[in-house]
Amino acid sequence: MGRTTLNPEQFLNWLEQIYATREAEIDCERLQALLPTYVDVEVAGGDLGEARLVPVRAHLAQCPACHDEYQGLLAVARLEAQGRLPEAEESLAQFEEEIESTSEVVPVH
Amino acid sequence: MWALTEQPGEVQNDALRDLHDFLLRAVLVYLSQHRSELAGWSRDDVRRLAEDLAQEALLSIRESLSSFKRESKFTTWAYRFVINRAASELRRRHYQNVSLDQLREGEPALFQAVLLEQGTIEPERMAERRHYLKLLREIIERDLNERQRAAIVGVHMQGRSMDEVAAALGLNRNALYKLLHDARKRLKARLQAQHLTEGDILAAFQD
Numbered sequence: 001m002g003r004t005t006l007n008p009e010q011f012l013n014w015l016e017q018i019y020a021t022r023e024a025e026i027d028c029e030r031l032q033a034l035l036p037t038y039v040d041v042e043v044a045g046g047d048l049g050e051a052r053l054v055p056v057r058a059h060l061a062q063c064p065a066c067h068d069e070y071q072g073l074l075a076v077a078r079l080e081a082q083g084r085l086p087e088a089e090e091s092l093a094q095f096e097e098e099i100e101s102t103s104e105v106v107p108v109h
Numbered sequence: 110m111w112a113l114t115e116q117p118g119e120v121q122n123d124a125l126r127d128l129h130d131f132l133l134r135a136v137l138v139y140l141s142q143h144r145s146e147l148a149g150w151s152r153d154d155v156r157r158l159a160e161d162l163a164q165e166a167l168l169s170i171r172e173s174l175s176s177f178k179r180e181s182k183f184t185t186w187a188y189r190f191v192i193n194r195a196a197s198e199l200r201r202r203h204y205q206n207v208s209l210d211q212l213r214e215g216e217p218a219l220f221q222a223v224l225l226e227q228g229t230i231e232p233e234r235m236a237e238r239r240h241y242l243k244l245l246r247e248i249i250e251r252d253l254n255e256r257q258r259a260a261i262v263g264v265h266m267q268g269r270s271m272d273e274v275a276a277a278l279g280l281n282r283n284a285l286y287k288l289l290h291d292a293r294k295r296l297k298a299r300l301q302a303q304h305l306t307e308g309d310i311l312a313a314f315q316d
Contacts, residue, residue: 036181091137
């Protein structure tokens, strides 16, 4: 599904994207290969500015699909590092709670 | 990880079972971040999807074990597989065919909505904004080739996914990324050739 054009806020974000363009950028395949390292460094509070990792951040700023996966991996890696990765049944129970709470809305006849 | 490859039968099976469990837990975290895309799904639906994704990821991981270079934790490396699979699956479910014509049709509407909702802006301010938008439109029309333009319109303006626009252009995702990158570099270079910084344009658009 597409929108037709940009609203003012989207326009300014787009402009930022254009100006943030670098001469050399890695593609999605290369990003996937570097992502685990990048996430581990971030979770450990390390230096994301090292030469090898700079292109990762540049790509993530330009690619919503990869950025989404990065956020997912970061969340999981953080939870694991904290020993708080939920058990499967715990996550599923939460899904169920939310399904139930939304279905409690009584239709008006 | 060592147990997955170098140990006999039973130890290997235990390791695989453990890894499967971790992958399942990881993918459920990802899916819960995207719960709005799973509206109307039952707990069992979600469990089935998560199980399928974990299983597929496990197969990929086993095939790719020799490519693990110890540059990250083994678990982070493994989780990436299942999250990538889950993301692809969610994108697949939202996928809509789009034609090159539909992308071309988006060109005239570029930036039309940017000047809406302007409230009470002084005429000079408004004129400045129009000027910059006209300039950007001209650069896009004059300095990008047809495919670069279609890519920018599709992905940046119409908010379509990379997969949808790549298919419309007959490219794979990496090739589309490169096309977009080339287009962005051109746009940036043209703006800089006119000595326009991001700050110049932002100043015109901020109240």
